[in-house]
Amino acid sequence: MTATIIDGKTIAKEVRSELKIEVAKLKEKGLIPGLAVVLVGNHPASESYVKGKIRASEEVGINSRLIRRESSISERELLELIETLNADPAIHGILVQLPLPDHINPDKVIATISPAKDVDGFTPVSVGNMVIGQEALLPCTPHGIMHLLQRSGVQIAGKHAVVVGRSNIVGKPISLLLQRADATVTMCHSRTADLASHTKQADILIAAVGRPEMLTAEHVKPGAVVIDVGVNRHEGKLVGDVKFDEVKEIASAITPVPGGVGPMTIAMLMRNTVEAAKRIGK
């Protein structure tokens, strides 16, 4: 039996139409959510991601501002730009597109973003609040994965989730969110010994290592739900961390790349921006 395809593109569209209604109501009260997207230099993949974010903002009714800076900008100038946005009452969300040029310390830049406007959920304050289960803007990709699972009716409580990848942006936070939803979570990574022996135990398998098609049929238990977070440009096309054609024959459900987690990441950015606007008010 082949797996159900979890259609992130369609689910993301649903999220955006719900948000559109919510934003229209906020506008009646005089509150227009504002998002600043800061793009430094001209990383080719960043251009395409940022375009997606601006397009989604337009659809939902969020006022987005794309702020471009040359890659020669100094760290100090970038920090000053962020301080200005922190103080701007029309801006409720600030996103600094990563990666940044080598001479700029991304940790320093992220830590300068006001936690109230941290729609990526990357600041130390947001991360800390998430870890201890306090109210926080959640990082978009893990937040999007939780929505995908919930909206596709996947039961999480009591299940064994195995996460492959330990990044700050995906692996670590998704492990916590799954645990909070009462899954039992195993955290694996690129250096895990006998990876397949762990991933084969997974009822829910999250692939977030960033290695094209690394997880194959032999890593997957029949009937597992497989979430592919990989976005690898490989021989001119976009592929995930999962060997889709092979794994779809044994999984019960699987996300495609493209059209799975990626669109949900952007939808959650929209949601966080609306959330931040509501909390900050006008």
Ligand SMILES: Nc1nc(=O)c2c([nH]1)NC[C@@H]1CN(c3ccc(C(=O)N[C@@H](CCC(=O)O)C(=O)O)cc3)C=[N+]21
């Ligand atoms: N501060 C910051 N926040 C981010 O959230 C952030 C970032 N920096 N840097 C780069 C990564 C990557 N990322 C993606 C978002 C959407 C898709 C997405 O929509 N992908 C489409 C395909 C798009 C295409 O074809 O290029 C899909 O999977 O269907 C992918 C990747 C956000 N990131």
